Amino acid sequence: MENESNHQSRRNFIKSGAIAAAAFTIVPRHVLGKGFLAPSDKLYIAGVGVGGKGYSDLKSFHNSGKAVINFLCDVDDRRALKARQDYPTAKYYKDWRELFDKESKNFDAVCVSTPDHNHAITTLAAMQLGKHVYVQKPLTHDIYEARVLLDAAKKYKVVTQMGNQGASDDGVRQMQEWFDADVIGKVHTVYCWTNRPVWPQGIPWPSQAAEIPKELDWDLWLGTAPQKNYVDKLVPFNWRGWWDYGTGALGDMGCHLMEGPFTVLGLNAATSVEASVGSVYVDEFKRGYFPDSCPPSSHVILNFPATAKNKSAIKLHWMDGGIQPERPEELGPNEVFGDGGNGMLFIGTKGKMMAGTYNQNPRLLPTSKTQEVKVKQKYDRVTGSTNGHYAQWVEACLAGYGNKELSSPFEKAVPLTEALLMANLAIRSYDIKTQKDGKDIFPGRNIKLLWDNTQMRVTNFEEANQFVKRNYRAGWTLGV
Secondary structure, eight states: OOOHHHHHHHHHHHHHTOOOOTTOSSOOGGGGOTTOOOTTOOEEEEEESOSTHHHHHHHHHHHTTSEEEEEEEOSBHHHHHHHHHHOTTSEEESOHHHHHHHHGGGOSEEEEOSOGGGHHHHHHHHHHTTOEEEEOSSSOSSHHHHHHHHHHHHHHOOOEEESOGGGGSHHHHHHHHHHHTTSSOSEEEEEEEOOOOOSOOSOOOOSSOOOOOTTBOHHHHHTTSOOOOOOTTTTTTGGGGBTTTOOHHHHHHHHHHSHHHHHHHTOOOOSEEEEEEOOOBSSSSOBOOOTTBOOSOEEEEEEEOOOSSOOSOEEEEEEETTOOOOOOTTSOTTSOSTTSSOEEEEEESSOEEEEOGGGOSOEEESTTHHHHOOOOOOSOOOTTGGGHHHHHHHHHHHHOTTSSOOSSOHHHHHHHHHHHHHHHHHHHHTTOOEEETTEEEOTTTTOOEEEETTTTEESSOGGGGGGTSOOOOTTOOOOO
16 A cells, blocks of 8 residues: 555554644644534545546535535546636645645545545545545455455444445335335345446457556556556546456446345345356457456346345346346336336336336336335435435534444445455456366356355355455555
């Protein structure tokens, strides 16, 4: 994560209990002692990764009326420009390690919206400083990292939230109420699907290096990832399709679409997973083999045991690349399935229900039942629904650890993240190649991977376990 002197300086800060810098006219609330409200009752936030989604996250925190954005950090000056214009008094850094070492006395919380491969290392460092954290989905790049953050949430007792804002939508609470009222019975099958990726996947790593933009610190952007040349258009978005940095369509949309089933059914750890993937052809007769890149499409089946809420084993199907399940017979021929491009479908012993991205527009099937069936409201709604996800975290931070309920704290976000990363583990295992009798073989295909959740390992295909925990680039460590 950082060199030893940086690591030690953070530890020294924690021990010293230093007070806020005199330059601030309103003292950040955390330095006044636990439970003490600053005169402004504002949450001071440092943003790490402030372009794109990071920018919109900061705007949403600011719009809550209870947050001050007082530090900005991004490795790319181009991506940071809009945030710097909107928050001209916020001090700007390129390296989050320098920000944390120099300024940790002066902010209460951190928003992490970097590429996936640097989520865990930044988040853990913030938690070790006692900072509340809001982290974009997926929470981590690897299953091991997710488990580390779960342990850290318990240890450091800071307020945590993953950026899957659909967890705060009214829709998931409506589906919970239908399910709890036994409207669809016990659920045995769930489908989640997406039209992503909308970036290149299933391709070889470009052979031609590109000139690094002068505004981009490429070494800092790489962070924990292996040293490689910069390639054209990798930043700001196409990194999602490369395993070194991103987690593919599952990482982008899995937390939005699988959150509903996890919450409604009380899912936790899957026991097994199997996958099949689409591919591209490099010529008329030869299929491409590009293990650095996520595939253009996939179908994954995760098997979950019965839960306290759902007394039936559950088979959860994930489909991406535009693949969709068969339309339910109860859905009219011209009715939209899910929200068109994405969706979730629950199949129970007494009926079915579906919703779109972020759990929005939940409907019973046939859709006429949606208005006909009346059940008592059981779950409080989040003020602002999906958009209220941000203010909910801000208010929870101001209230202090354990004093307000959150929609996606790490205790809930980690099992969800681990499930989609387990699906990715099966996808990546599909393309493990070796040789037998002079011929290429792929031993990870056409098998079901059995998962030991306690030990965090696949028990019947050892080669798959290389994807549970990756090796960081020299000079970077998770610090645990």
